[in-house]
Amino acid sequence: MEDEGKWLWKTKGFFDCFNLCYQLTLAARETLTEESLTQALTHLFRKVPPLRMRYGRRDGDTWLREMAKEIVDFEVVPETTMRDMHDKLQHRHYDTWTGPLWCARLWPRPQSSLPDDELGFDRSRYPHAYTLFFGFHHGITDGNTNMRICGFFVQLLNDVLAGKSIQDEEQLGILVSDERTKKLLEERIANMEADPEAKQRALDDYNARHTKHSMIESTFKGTGDKEGRSLVLARDVDVATTSQFVKRCRTENVTVNSAFTALANVALVDLLVEGGLQQDTYSIRGDHILNARRYWEGDASQYLGCHIVPQLAVIVPTPRDIGGKFWEYARLVHADLKQKIEAGTALQDEAVRHFMSEKTVMETIFSCEFGVTNMGDVTKLVTEGGEHVQAVHVLRSVNLDGVPATCSNLCHTFRGRFTHVLSYNTASVTSEMAEKFCDRLFNQLSSVI
Structure with a gap:
């Protein structure tokens, strides 16, 4: 007799090669x-x-159930x-046919870790500090859902700690x-x-x-590991500097996401120059992961699952x-990003791939210099906590060694x-390069605010 469990819908499983790790620091x-953690x-x-x-x-298809x-x-x-926990959870083998497709690990910490x-x-x-690591199979959740889960x-x-029902x-x-997507x-x-000319324009674009x-x-050929590993480098900007940065972005009429992308482009050019690639300008391709819900009709804020559009390629010539x-350049980045996001170019790109071979899609989709996924201010999603526990910090990582990224x-x-x-x-980027x-x-961020 077949075991219980409602069948939901077919899934292609594009994100099966990715695992996510979320690190939530608690006081x-x-x-x-x-016992209290297990209960919660x-x-x-x-x-x-x-x-x-x-x-x-x-019936021969993969379903979510x-x-x-x-x-x-x-x-x-x-x-x-x-590093060890991110490595373990990024490479965790989930029992996909039984579940669960997530896990949690608690690391007691000294208060000095705050x-x-x-x-x-x-x-x-709040004298007791902990870090809770959540591991997620990317097939069931995305960043929006995961931040909400943390909250x-x-x-x-x-x-639970208050004894509430x-x-x-x-x-x-x-x-x-x-x-919907x-x-x-x-x-x-x-x-x-229905319109071959429009199709050709979309393909050309x-x-x-x-x-x-x-x-x-190509610049750092041969410097990476033969067998790549996915590593994590995390940095925080303090409250005062973050506030200055956000205010300067508003003054310059660019989003924080556009300004960050511009900073990443400039930083990469410095790295390429040091690696021996001498050019007047560099066509840096950054790929942006977008929340697909932004293109749905009505209020989509309560919808959970994995709903992202992979991925919006943006190229802006960087001197x-x-x-x-810098801010003049950042406005160029912002204008290009804004136009493409509003036009639904990421959806157009995904539709164009329908007319391409799977081999060509795989060759082109991972040929960016880097990816960017900026969730903005997640404080309301994660919450600041309550009387018994405060949420102090959150960060996230994704494994990349399963794909040529x-x-x-x-x-x-x-x-x-x-x-x-x-x-x-590490097949492409060494720790020194990172x-x-x-x-x-x-350093560039500090110099432009």
């Missing part, structure tokens, strides 16, 4: 027990639909490191398929099929932005010497701090 009034995580399992998902085979039984994969890891600048709460009232967990843990029937969000893609594909080589890989014209910049702001994580593939890139990026 607690009392010592957190394994069990409620999380019951109240968040994606966390009850697994895969199944049906509900788990047959309740399983919470949680451990306390007293002796570990940040950020040095202002926290927004009385540190003496759900903080609220649930506060309620928690009703598991009340679900936090709605799990939906990618049907598929419909938008099908409309664009149909329009191109795609090919112009999807060169089949990377300047990083070798930016001089004192170089590196990805994962950014967001939480409790007034801008956080940047560089996930990089350090130099980030040094130049943040």
Whole structure:
């Protein structure tokens, strides 16, 4: 007899090669027990639909379906490191046919592990520090869903510690398929099929932005590891500097995302020049991961799952010497990004791939210099915490060694701090290159605010 578990919908599983790791730092009034954590995580399992998902085979197709039984994969890891946990969770093998497709690990920390600048709460009232690592299979969640899950967990843990009654029937969000995005893609594909000239323009535009080589890989050929590993380099910008940066972006009429992209382009040019690539300008291709919900009709804020558009390629010529014209350059980046986001160019690119061979798609989609995924201010999603537990810090990483990618910049702001994580593939980017890139990026940031 077939085991229980509702069948939901077919899935292609494009994101099966990616695992995500979220690192949530907590400050607690009392010592957190394994029992209280397990209780909060069990409620999380019951109240968040994606966390009850697994895969199944049906009539020769892969489907998403509900788990047959309740399983919470949680451990306390007293002796570990940040790098070790990201490495383990990025490469975790989930039992896709049984579930769960996520896990949690608690690392007790000294209070000195908390950020040095202002926290927004009385540190003496919360003397116990912990880091909770969430591992997620990218097939069931995206950044928006994961940040919300972190926030759900903080609220649930506060309620557990306060002894409140928690009703598991009340679900936090709605799990939906990618049907809305598929419909938008099908409309664009149909329009191109009906208008060959429009189709050719879309193909030409795609090919112009999807060169089949990377300047990083050609300039630093042979410097990477034979067997690449996905490593993480994380940096925070303090509250005061973050505030200055955001204010300057507003003054210059660019978004923080556009300004960061411009900083990353300038930093990469410095690295390429040092590597021996001498040009007057550099066509830096950065690929931006967008939240597909922005293109859906109506209020999509409660929709959970993996809903991203991979990925928007943006190329802006970057001069070798930016001089004192950084913000002028940043406005060019902003104008190009804004135009493409508003025009739905990422959807157009995904539709264009319908007319290309799978081999060509794979060759072009990972040929960017770097990726950018900037979630903006996530404080409301993660929450600041409550009476018993405060959420102090959050960061995220993704494994890249399962694909021919170089590196990805994962950014967001939480409790007034801008956080940047560089996930990089050592097959293309060495740790020394990663350090130099980030040094130049943040030195440039300091100099332009």
